[in-house]
Amino acid sequence: MVEKILIERRKKIYQDIKEVFGEKNQIIQLMEECAELIQASNKYIRYPTESSRTKDFAEEIGDVEIMLEQMKTYYPFLKEKIETSKKKKLLKINRKVNKIRKETEKIGKIGKNTN
Numbered sequence: 001m002v003e004k005i006l007i008e009r010r011k012k013i014y015q016d017i018k019e020v021f022g023e024k025n026q027i028i029q030l031m032e033e034c035a036e037l038i039q040a041s042n043k044y045i046r047y048p049t050e051s052s053r054t055k056d057f058a059e060e061i062g063d064v065e066i067m068l069e070q071m072k073t074y075y076p077f078l079k080e081k082i083e084t085s086k087k088k089k090l091l092k093i094n095r096k097v098n099k100i101r102k103e104t105e106k107i108g109k110i111g112k113n114t115n
Contacts, residue, residue, distance in 0.1 A: 014069065014070045018074060026070055030064075037063070037064045
């Protein structure tokens with residue numbers, strides 16, 4: 001129940017944002033947030049022990065998630081296409097992972113047989 005209220009509250013906030021800033025500006029904001037996440041990701045990899053990098057990385061992930069939620073609210077007609085795209089991507093990645101695992105297992109077996 002609480003979760004449903006929070007979801008409805010978010011949708012209202014997203015609609016308010018759209019009314020105030022406009023749809024086009026929110027798409028531009030999405031691009032900016034994605035760019036900031038790219039930069040934070042790079043710094044997180046290069047400086048993994050700096051707590052500020054972890055904090056920045058987490059914040060930018062959150063910012064992009066909010067923007068994606070906004071886009072889904074603004075464009076509900078894309079929901080099915082988004083889900084189809086995600087399924088295809090996950091299947092493709094899964095096939096690639098399985099292929100790499102099999103190749104790695106073969107290499108491991110070959111290496112063990114030569115000793």
